[in-house]
Amino acid sequence: MKSLSVGASAMATALMLLLLLLPTSEAAISCSTVVSDLTPCLSYLRSGSGKPSVSCCSGVKKLAATATSTADLKTACNCIKTAAKQVNPNASAAQSLAGDCGVKLPFTVSTSTDCSKIG
Numbered sequence: 001m002k003s004l005s006v007g008a009s010a011m012a013t014a015l016m017l018l019l020l021l022l023p024t025s026e027a028a029i030s031c032s033t034v035v036s037d038l039t040p041c042l043s044y045l046r047s048g049s050g051k052p053s054v055s056c057c058s059g060v061k062k063l064a065a066t067a068t069s070t071a072d073l074k075t076a077c078n079c080i081k082t083a084a085k086q087v088n089p090n091a092s093a094a095q096s097l098a099g100d101c102g103v104k105l106p107f108t109v110s111t112s113t114d115c116s117k118i119g
């Protein structure tokens with residue numbers, strides 16, 4: 001039992017070190033990049049009708065290609081969440097945006113996304 005708890009605390013220490021080290025790896029993405037990538041999607045997100053435009057999808061694809069690390073994805077997710085509060089997107093359009101563009105994103109464009117669950 002004793003060795004088990006030692007193992008667990010060593011693990012916790014390692015995990016804490018990892019968490020401390022992670023933010024030092026610079027996220028290669030900024031909110032302004034994320035927002036400008038998704039700006040062509042605004043009309044689609046607001047109306048919720050039709051399909052996203054080509055320029056919208058190329059922005060989504062660019063975003064998906066840029067945000068590859070967990071840190072990038074969390075940053076992008078938080079940026080999008082903040083932006084979505086201003087845009088107030090149609091929820092179903094926001095949900096299907098990445099899929100409509102043939103891209104997989106680990107989060108949806110929504111005001112209620114839990115960005116801490118990424119990773």
Ligand SMILES: *[C@@H]1O[C@H](CO)[C@@H](O)[C@H](O)[C@H]1NC(C)=O
Pocket residue numbers: 047048049050090091092093
């Ligand atoms: C979102 O768009 C869909 C499809 O156009 C529409 O049926 C739905 O009513 C819209 N939802 C809101 C909240 O505007």
